[in-house]
Amino acid sequence: MPVPTPEPAPDVHPAWLPPEAFRAVGSRHTLVAGDGKLVDTVVGEVERACAGHGGTVRRATDEPGARPADLVLALIPALPEADRRPGDAPDATAASGADLAAVHAAHVDLAAVRAAHVDLAGALGAEGFALARHGQVTVVLADAPAGLLYGLFEVVRLGDTAFGPECPVRVHRPALSRRMLDHWDNVDEHPVMGQVERGYAGGSIFWRDGRPRRDRARVRAYARLLAACGVNAVAVNNVNVHATEARLLTDRLDDVAEIADDLRPYGIRVHLSVTFAAPVVLAGLATADPLDEAVRTWWAETTRRVYARIPDFGGYVVKADSEGQPGPFSYGRDHADGANLLAEALAPYGGVVHWRAFVYNHRQDWRDRSTDRARAAFDHFAPLDGRFRDNVFVQVKHGPMDFQVREPVSPVIAAMPGTRLAVEFQVTQEYTGQQRHVCYLAPWWSEVLRYRPWGEGGRSVADVAADGGDLVAVSNVGDDRFWTGHPLAQANLYAFGRLAWDPALAPEAVLDEWIDLTFDPARSADPEMLRRTLHEVMDDSWRTYERYTAPLGVGFMVRPGHHYGPDVDGYEYTPWGTYHFADRDGVGVDRTRATGTGFTGQYPPPWSQVYESLDRCPDELLLFFHHVPYDHVLHSGSTVIQHIYDTHFAGLAEVIEMSRRWESLAGLVDPAVHARVSERLAEQLRCAQEWCDQINAYFHRKSGVPDVRGRPLH
Amino acid sequence: MPVPTPEPAPDVHPAWLPPEAFRAVGSRHTLVAGDGKLVDTVVGEVERACAGHGGTVRRATDEPGARPADLVLALIPALPEADRRPGDAPDATAASGADLAAVHAAHVDLAAVRAAHVDLAGALGAEGFALARHGQVTVVLADAPAGLLYGLFEVVRLGDTAFGPECPVRVHRPALSRRMLDHWDNVDEHPVMGQVERGYAGGSIFWRDGRPRRDRARVRAYARLLAACGVNAVAVNNVNVHATEARLLTDRLDDVAEIADDLRPYGIRVHLSVTFAAPVVLAGLATADPLDEAVRTWWAETTRRVYARIPDFGGYVVKADSEGQPGPFSYGRDHADGANLLAEALAPYGGVVHWRAFVYNHRQDWRDRSTDRARAAFDHFAPLDGRFRDNVFVQVKHGPMDFQVREPVSPVIAAMPGTRLAVEFQVTQEYTGQQRHVCYLAPWWSEVLRYRPWGEGGRSVADVAADGGDLVAVSNVGDDRFWTGHPLAQANLYAFGRLAWDPALAPEAVLDEWIDLTFDPARSADPEMLRRTLHEVMDDSWRTYERYTAPLGVGFMVRPGHHYGPDVDGYEYTPWGTYHFADRDGVGVDRTRATGTGFTGQYPPPWSQVYESLDRCPDELLLFFHHVPYDHVLHSGSTVIQHIYDTHFAGLAEVIEMSRRWESLAGLVDPAVHARVSERLAEQLRCAQEWCDQINAYFHRKSGVPDVRGRPLH
Known part of the structure; x- marks a missing residue:
C-alpha cells in the first residue's frame, strides 16, 4: 500500500511541487502496474494529486475502472509475458487488459521511434523510463520502480502537454547514475559556523542543537522535491566532522537510519561524512593509519554494523588532510591509501567513498609567490591516478580554487583517466550572494559541464563525469519556510538535479520548467509577462553578480x-x-609557466597554450592567469x-x-x-x-x- | 573580628601580593587602633602576613604586648581625645599606652612636616592617610578605616624602607575620589563576544554561563589586589547590557549583592551597567522616555530596592544611544535628560551615574568625508555642559576615537567645565596587543594625564579629572591563572590604580613598585639584572607596539x-x-578647519592652532590630523x-x-x-x-x- 506522506507545516512553501503542478495528472485516470515500495510511492503521489483535482488511480491488480486510463505507469517486468515482446497481442484476460493494450501499442510505437536501438525491455536501467503516447493514452514504462517515479515527475513537468499530440515521446535515462547533495549540516550548532556551515536558509532540516530534528514531514517533503528534480543521494552531515557528528557512524547511527527511512520512499540513499580519525576518536585505537590491521578491522566491522542497520546505505564522504581535518598524511600515507581503506570496508555492500580532492596548504605565506593554491589538488591527486579502488570517487570542486563566481575548470578533471571522479558544485551561494542575491547558477554550471578540457571535439566535463562518475553539490536548503532563504534560490537546487540528470539541458529551459511548476503561469493574469519577467530577472543574474x-x-x-x-x-x-x-x-x-606558478601547465593542450598566452586567454579569466x-x-x-x-x-x-x-x-x-x-x-x-x-x-x-x-x- | 579571607585556588598567581611582599610587615610587631569592618580587614591582612613571617599584631584594646610595636596603624578618631591634639601628652593609662605615645609623637612630627597645613585630624578625608616615623616606630594615621587600609598597603609597598631612617614621611590623599574599573563581563556567554567582551584572560571572575561564578575566594583575592593599588569601585557587568544582564537590576540583584559582599571588606563599591530601556524590557512599560512620570517612578522605586539590598551601592553605568544600545534619542530627548533621570533616582542614596560619551554614528557612509567620528562626542556633549545633575559623571574615553595606540586627547575634556567628567582608559589591551603582546600602558596614560588642553601653565587632564571627576578603566582581568593572560599585563592594572590615586607618579617608578612587589628582586640571584631587564622589556613596550x-x-x-x-x-x-x-x-x-572636517576647532588654543598647522603638528599625530x-x-x-x-x-x-x-x-x-x-x-x-x-x-x-x-x- 502507498506510504502515507505526512504534510509539512502549512506555512512551508511547496517549492516546485505545489498542488497546481499536479493538475494535469490529478484530473485524469491513471493505471499503475507493478509492485515495490517506490511503486507505492508513485501510487501515493497520484492519489494525492487526484484528491485535489478529481482524477482516479487504479493498480493493474485492481478491478478494471469505469473508463480507460489516460495515463499508464507500468513496470515492464510487471507486464504479462506477452506484453513484453513488441508486436505480440496483449493478454486480454489480464486485469485491466483494455488499458494494457494501450501499453502494448505504445510499446510498439516507442520501439519504432527508437528504431535501431536495443529492445526497450532491460535497456532503461535502474532509473530510466520511456514516455510514449498511444491514441488517448500516455504511457510511462520502466524496468525498475525508480524509473516509474522519475517518469511520473516527467509527466508532472509536462502537464497537459503529456496528454496531447505534442507529447515528446522519448527514452529518458540519467547521464549520471549518482546525483548527490552534500549537506554541510552540523548536529551540534557550531559556535562559529552555526547549525549549517555556509547555510543561508535557517537551521538544518535534519538536526537541531545536537539532536535529530525529527520533522519527518519536512524531510519527506524534501525527498519529494529532490526526486522531482532527479537527486538520488544525500550526505546528511557536514564534511567538517566535529565530535558529535563523528558518532553518527556508531552509537548515533539510529539518527541516520531515521533519515534514511524518510528518504527511501523517494529513491534517495543516505551517505555519511565521516572523520578519518574515527578509529582513534570513537574506538580509542592508538592510530588511524590506513595500513594498520586493527584500523582496517575496525572500519570493516563498523561498516558491517552500518549496513546491518541501513541496508541501502550509500557510503562515506571524507574531507581528509584539508583545512585542519585529519587524514592519511598524519601516518605518512597518501590519499589513495586513505580512500582505499574505507572503500575496502564498503565494497562488500556496494557502498562508495567520496574522497574530496580539496587539499591545499591553508597556512601558506602570502609573501611567497611561488606557492599556488590553484595547483594543489592536481599536485596531490594526479600522481595517484589508477591507485584508487573502483568504489572510490575522487570528489573534485569544479574549479581549482573554491566556488568563486568565475574560475577556470579544475585541471584535475582531465588528469585522472583511471579514477572515478565526482565533480562538485556549490548550490549554497557561499561566494555568490548567500541567498540574499538573485544568482541563478545553472548557466555557470552548464558552462563548466560543456567545457572540453581537450579542446573542440574532445570530451566534455559532463562526459568525464558521466563515465562512471558522479555529480555532487553542496545543498542550499534549511528549515526556512521557503527552503532556501531566497525563494528564487530554489531554482538552483532544481537546476542542479536536472543538469545532473541531463547535462545537455539548456539553463533557460530548466528555468522554464521550474517557473511552470512553481508559479503556474498558465493560470496567472498575465502568463507571458510573468514568465518573461522571471527570465529577465534570473537568466543573466549570475553574470550580473x-x-x-x-x-x-x-x-x-x-x-x-x-x-x-x-x-x-x-x-x-x-x-x-x-x-x-x-x-x-x-x-x-601570474600562473603562467613562463614567469609564474606554472599552473597553466596542468591543463592539456589546447588550454595549456590558451591560458598561457596573454593574447589568447579569455577576458573573463585574464586576472586568474596573468x-x-x-x-x-x-x-x-x-x-x-x-x-x-x-x-x-x-x-x-x-x-x-x-x-x-x-x-x-x-x-x-x-x-x-x-x-x-x-x-x-x-x-x-x-x-x-x-x-x-x-x-x-x-x-x-x-x-x-x-x-x-x-x-x-x- | 577580622573577616577570614578564603584563599584562591593554589595555582592562581598572587600577582603583586605574594607572601614575600608582606615580609617587612609580617616579621614585625603591629598595633592597630580603631574599629570597623575595614579595620578588621587591616588586622586580618597583618595577621596573615605575620603567620608567614613570625611577627605579631595586636589591637589597641588588647592587652599590651611583650614588646613595643614597630608599626602602628591608628584611626585618629579612635585615639584618646588627648592624642588628637598635637602637643598634648598621651594618655598613658590607655591600653597600649606606650605604643600610642609613639603615635602621639609621630603626630606631632608629622604636623611639623606639614608646617602651615591644616591640622591633620579631619584633613585626611575618607581615604587618605599620613605616614610618619618616630624613633623606632612607623605610624600610619587615618581619619577613616579605608585610609588605614591604603596606608597598610603603602607600608607593604615600602617594605623594609618603611621601618628605616629613609621612610618617606608624607600625607597621602588620592587625587581622585573614585578610581573605578569597568568589567565588560557578560553574565551569559555572548555568542560573538564571549564571557568577557574584549577579554583576553579567560572567563569572567564574576559570571559563568548565565550564572554567578561564586568563586568567592577569587573575588576576595581580586579585591585585595585592587585595594593594594588603590581602586575603590567596580562595575560588575558589560556596558553592552543584554537580556540576562538587564535583570541584574531587579530579580537578579542578589547576584550583585554577593559580589558587593566580597568587595566591601576592601573598600570597593559595586556599580551596575544598566540598559536605558530597563522600564520597557524589565517592567513592560510602554516607554523609557526620561520625562515620563511612570518611568521616573519606576527608576525611583527600582533604585530604592537596590539600596535596600546593597546600602553602599555605587551607582549606574550607562552606554546609551551608542553602537545599538537604546537611549534617550528614541524619545526625542537628549543625554542630559537621560542621565538626569537616573541621577534623580540615585541622589537620595548618594549614588552616581556614569554616562558614557561614546556616542557616534556607527553606520556612517565611508564615501562621506565630511562626517568625522572624532568630532562626535564633543558635538553631542559639549552643548549640554551645565545641564547634568551633580551626581552625573560624563564618562569620556581619553581619546576622540577608541583606545588606539596613539590618539590626541579628547577635546571633550576641555569643553565641559560645568560637568563632572570621568576620564576612561582601557586597561584591557583591545587595540594594544590583547595581552599577547607586552605593552606597558602607563607611559601612554601618563602622557594623557599630563597633557594640558589649554597649553603650558594651564590645567592638565589629571587636574580636570581631579576636580570632582573620576578615572575609570576597562578591566583586563579574567579567570586566567595569571589574572590577565599575559603575566606582564598585571602591571597595567596595577599602574592604572596607582595613577588614579596619584597621576603625578612616574610610569617607571610605578613599574618599579610593581616589580618589587611581584618579583621580590631583593631575594633573587641577580637583583640588578632582574630589575633592569624587566624595565628594558617593559618601559618602552608601548612605543615599540x-x-x-x-x-x-x-x-x-x-x-x-x-x-x-x-x-x-x-x-x-x-x-x-x-x-x-x-x-x-x-x-x-584631513581634520583641519581649513580643508578638512574641522575637528581641530574643537580644541582650545594653543592646540587648535598646533594641530591645524602641518608644520607644527606633532609627528606622532600627523596622520590623525592631516x-x-x-x-x-x-x-x-x-x-x-x-x-x-x-x-x-x-x-x-x-x-x-x-x-x-x-x-x-x-x-x-x-x-x-x-x-x-x-x-x-x-x-x-x-x-x-x-x-x-x-x-x-x-x-x-x-x-x-x-x-x-x-x-x-x-
Missing part, C-alpha cells in the same frame, strides 16, 4: 570568515592562498581599469533594473514570495552598491586612473 | 571584529568611521613613507630584542611566569612580523617608493 564583484576571474575580495560583501584586501595578506597582488601598476596572478598593468587592453577593446569601472557600474544598474522588474510582478505571484524576494532585493541592491563603490574606489585609489565617463569613484 | 602597528597616529588598520593583527583596509570601507584614506599619492585624515603625500618630510627629517618602513623594521627588531632579554631571565623568575611570557612573546614576534610586513607591503604596493635601505617590502 560577476559584474559587480571581483573582476576578470581574480576571485575572492570578500570579507574574510563569512565571505559576504566586498573587502578587496580581506584575504590579501592571509595564509589562505587567495591573492590578487594589486599594486599601483597592475593586478592579477598579472597585467591597468592599461592592458582586453579583447573587448577596453582597458582593464576601465573594464573594472564599467562592469561595476553596469552590474549595479542591472540590479536596479532587476528590482524594478520584480516589483512589476506584485499581484502576479504569491504575496509572501513577492515580499521575501523584494526584501532580499533591497539587500542585494545595498550590497551591490557597496561592491561597486568599494571595488572602484580601491582601484581608483591604487591606479590613479580616472573613469573616462567621469563617474564618482571615491 | 606603536612602531610596528598603525603609523603616525592614523589608528586602526586592525582585523575587523576581533581587532587583533593587521588589516590595513579592514575598516577602510566600513560604516565605523575609522579611515586612513591612503591612495597612491598619500595617506591620513592627509599628506608620502614624501612629506617629518620633523624627524624622514619622509612619511621612509618613516613607515623604518619604524616598522625597528619595532620588529625591538620585539626580537625583547624576547632575547626575557629569555635571559630564565632561572630568575617563577618558571610558570617565565614560560607563559615566553609563549606570548613568540606570538608577539609572529604578529609583529605580520604587522611589519603587511604595513610595509601595503604602502610599498600603493606608493611604489622603495626602501632607501633596500630591505624586502613584498
Whole structure:
C-alpha cells in the first residue's frame, strides 16, 4: 500500500511541487502496474494529486475502472509475458487488459521511434523510463520502480502537454547514475559556523542543537522535491566532522537510519561524512593509519554494523588532510591509501567513498609567490591516478580554487583517466550572494559541464563525469519556510538535479520548467509577462553578480570568515592562498609557466597554450592567469581599469533594473514570495552598491586612473 | 573580628601580593587602633602576613604586648581625645599606652612636616592617610578605616624602607575620589563576544554561563589586589547590557549583592551597567522616555530596592544611544535628560551615574568625508555642559576615537567645565596587543594625564579629572591563572590604580613598585639584572607596539571584529568611521578647519592652532590630523613613507630584542611566569612580523617608493 506522506507545516512553501503542478495528472485516470515500495510511492503521489483535482488511480491488480486510463505507469517486468515482446497481442484476460493494450501499442510505437536501438525491455536501467503516447493514452514504462517515479515527475513537468499530440515521446535515462547533495549540516550548532556551515536558509532540516530534528514531514517533503528534480543521494552531515557528528557512524547511527527511512520512499540513499580519525576518536585505537590491521578491522566491522542497520546505505564522504581535518598524511600515507581503506570496508555492500580532492596548504605565506593554491589538488591527486579502488570517487570542486563566481575548470578533471571522479558544485551561494542575491547558477554550471578540457571535439566535463562518475553539490536548503532563504534560490537546487540528470539541458529551459511548476503561469493574469519577467530577472543574474564583484576571474575580495560583501584586501595578506597582488601598476596572478606558478601547465593542450598566452586567454579569466598593468587592453577593446569601472557600474544598474522588474510582478505571484524576494532585493541592491563603490574606489585609489565617463569613484 | 579571607585556588598567581611582599610587615610587631569592618580587614591582612613571617599584631584594646610595636596603624578618631591634639601628652593609662605615645609623637612630627597645613585630624578625608616615623616606630594615621587600609598597603609597598631612617614621611590623599574599573563581563556567554567582551584572560571572575561564578575566594583575592593599588569601585557587568544582564537590576540583584559582599571588606563599591530601556524590557512599560512620570517612578522605586539590598551601592553605568544600545534619542530627548533621570533616582542614596560619551554614528557612509567620528562626542556633549545633575559623571574615553595606540586627547575634556567628567582608559589591551603582546600602558596614560588642553601653565587632564571627576578603566582581568593572560599585563592594572590615586607618579617608578612587589628582586640571584631587564622589556613596550602597528597616529588598520593583527583596509570601507584614506599619492585624515572636517576647532588654543598647522603638528599625530603625500618630510627629517618602513623594521627588531632579554631571565623568575611570557612573546614576534610586513607591503604596493635601505617590502 502507498506510504502515507505526512504534510509539512502549512506555512512551508511547496517549492516546485505545489498542488497546481499536479493538475494535469490529478484530473485524469491513471493505471499503475507493478509492485515495490517506490511503486507505492508513485501510487501515493497520484492519489494525492487526484484528491485535489478529481482524477482516479487504479493498480493493474485492481478491478478494471469505469473508463480507460489516460495515463499508464507500468513496470515492464510487471507486464504479462506477452506484453513484453513488441508486436505480440496483449493478454486480454489480464486485469485491466483494455488499458494494457494501450501499453502494448505504445510499446510498439516507442520501439519504432527508437528504431535501431536495443529492445526497450532491460535497456532503461535502474532509473530510466520511456514516455510514449498511444491514441488517448500516455504511457510511462520502466524496468525498475525508480524509473516509474522519475517518469511520473516527467509527466508532472509536462502537464497537459503529456496528454496531447505534442507529447515528446522519448527514452529518458540519467547521464549520471549518482546525483548527490552534500549537506554541510552540523548536529551540534557550531559556535562559529552555526547549525549549517555556509547555510543561508535557517537551521538544518535534519538536526537541531545536537539532536535529530525529527520533522519527518519536512524531510519527506524534501525527498519529494529532490526526486522531482532527479537527486538520488544525500550526505546528511557536514564534511567538517566535529565530535558529535563523528558518532553518527556508531552509537548515533539510529539518527541516520531515521533519515534514511524518510528518504527511501523517494529513491534517495543516505551517505555519511565521516572523520578519518574515527578509529582513534570513537574506538580509542592508538592510530588511524590506513595500513594498520586493527584500523582496517575496525572500519570493516563498523561498516558491517552500518549496513546491518541501513541496508541501502550509500557510503562515506571524507574531507581528509584539508583545512585542519585529519587524514592519511598524519601516518605518512597518501590519499589513495586513505580512500582505499574505507572503500575496502564498503565494497562488500556496494557502498562508495567520496574522497574530496580539496587539499591545499591553508597556512601558506602570502609573501611567497611561488606557492599556488590553484595547483594543489592536481599536485596531490594526479600522481595517484589508477591507485584508487573502483568504489572510490575522487570528489573534485569544479574549479581549482573554491566556488568563486568565475574560475577556470579544475585541471584535475582531465588528469585522472583511471579514477572515478565526482565533480562538485556549490548550490549554497557561499561566494555568490548567500541567498540574499538573485544568482541563478545553472548557466555557470552548464558552462563548466560543456567545457572540453581537450579542446573542440574532445570530451566534455559532463562526459568525464558521466563515465562512471558522479555529480555532487553542496545543498542550499534549511528549515526556512521557503527552503532556501531566497525563494528564487530554489531554482538552483532544481537546476542542479536536472543538469545532473541531463547535462545537455539548456539553463533557460530548466528555468522554464521550474517557473511552470512553481508559479503556474498558465493560470496567472498575465502568463507571458510573468514568465518573461522571471527570465529577465534570473537568466543573466549570475553574470550580473560577476559584474559587480571581483573582476576578470581574480576571485575572492570578500570579507574574510563569512565571505559576504566586498573587502578587496580581506584575504590579501592571509595564509589562505587567495591573492590578487594589486599594486599601483597592475593586478592579477601570474600562473603562467613562463614567469609564474606554472599552473597553466596542468591543463592539456589546447588550454595549456590558451591560458598561457596573454593574447589568447579569455577576458573573463585574464586576472586568474596573468598579472597585467591597468592599461592592458582586453579583447573587448577596453582597458582593464576601465573594464573594472564599467562592469561595476553596469552590474549595479542591472540590479536596479532587476528590482524594478520584480516589483512589476506584485499581484502576479504569491504575496509572501513577492515580499521575501523584494526584501532580499533591497539587500542585494545595498550590497551591490557597496561592491561597486568599494571595488572602484580601491582601484581608483591604487591606479590613479580616472573613469573616462567621469563617474564618482571615491 | 577580622573577616577570614578564603584563599584562591593554589595555582592562581598572587600577582603583586605574594607572601614575600608582606615580609617587612609580617616579621614585625603591629598595633592597630580603631574599629570597623575595614579595620578588621587591616588586622586580618597583618595577621596573615605575620603567620608567614613570625611577627605579631595586636589591637589597641588588647592587652599590651611583650614588646613595643614597630608599626602602628591608628584611626585618629579612635585615639584618646588627648592624642588628637598635637602637643598634648598621651594618655598613658590607655591600653597600649606606650605604643600610642609613639603615635602621639609621630603626630606631632608629622604636623611639623606639614608646617602651615591644616591640622591633620579631619584633613585626611575618607581615604587618605599620613605616614610618619618616630624613633623606632612607623605610624600610619587615618581619619577613616579605608585610609588605614591604603596606608597598610603603602607600608607593604615600602617594605623594609618603611621601618628605616629613609621612610618617606608624607600625607597621602588620592587625587581622585573614585578610581573605578569597568568589567565588560557578560553574565551569559555572548555568542560573538564571549564571557568577557574584549577579554583576553579567560572567563569572567564574576559570571559563568548565565550564572554567578561564586568563586568567592577569587573575588576576595581580586579585591585585595585592587585595594593594594588603590581602586575603590567596580562595575560588575558589560556596558553592552543584554537580556540576562538587564535583570541584574531587579530579580537578579542578589547576584550583585554577593559580589558587593566580597568587595566591601576592601573598600570597593559595586556599580551596575544598566540598559536605558530597563522600564520597557524589565517592567513592560510602554516607554523609557526620561520625562515620563511612570518611568521616573519606576527608576525611583527600582533604585530604592537596590539600596535596600546593597546600602553602599555605587551607582549606574550607562552606554546609551551608542553602537545599538537604546537611549534617550528614541524619545526625542537628549543625554542630559537621560542621565538626569537616573541621577534623580540615585541622589537620595548618594549614588552616581556614569554616562558614557561614546556616542557616534556607527553606520556612517565611508564615501562621506565630511562626517568625522572624532568630532562626535564633543558635538553631542559639549552643548549640554551645565545641564547634568551633580551626581552625573560624563564618562569620556581619553581619546576622540577608541583606545588606539596613539590618539590626541579628547577635546571633550576641555569643553565641559560645568560637568563632572570621568576620564576612561582601557586597561584591557583591545587595540594594544590583547595581552599577547607586552605593552606597558602607563607611559601612554601618563602622557594623557599630563597633557594640558589649554597649553603650558594651564590645567592638565589629571587636574580636570581631579576636580570632582573620576578615572575609570576597562578591566583586563579574567579567570586566567595569571589574572590577565599575559603575566606582564598585571602591571597595567596595577599602574592604572596607582595613577588614579596619584597621576603625578612616574610610569617607571610605578613599574618599579610593581616589580618589587611581584618579583621580590631583593631575594633573587641577580637583583640588578632582574630589575633592569624587566624595565628594558617593559618601559618602552608601548612605543615599540606603536612602531610596528598603525603609523603616525592614523589608528586602526586592525582585523575587523576581533581587532587583533593587521588589516590595513579592514575598516577602510566600513560604516565605523575609522579611515586612513591612503591612495597612491598619500595617506591620513584631513581634520583641519581649513580643508578638512574641522575637528581641530574643537580644541582650545594653543592646540587648535598646533594641530591645524602641518608644520607644527606633532609627528606622532600627523596622520590623525592631516592627509599628506608620502614624501612629506617629518620633523624627524624622514619622509612619511621612509618613516613607515623604518619604524616598522625597528619595532620588529625591538620585539626580537625583547624576547632575547626575557629569555635571559630564565632561572630568575617563577618558571610558570617565565614560560607563559615566553609563549606570548613568540606570538608577539609572529604578529609583529605580520604587522611589519603587511604595513610595509601595503604602502610599498600603493606608493611604489622603495626602501632607501633596500630591505624586502613584498
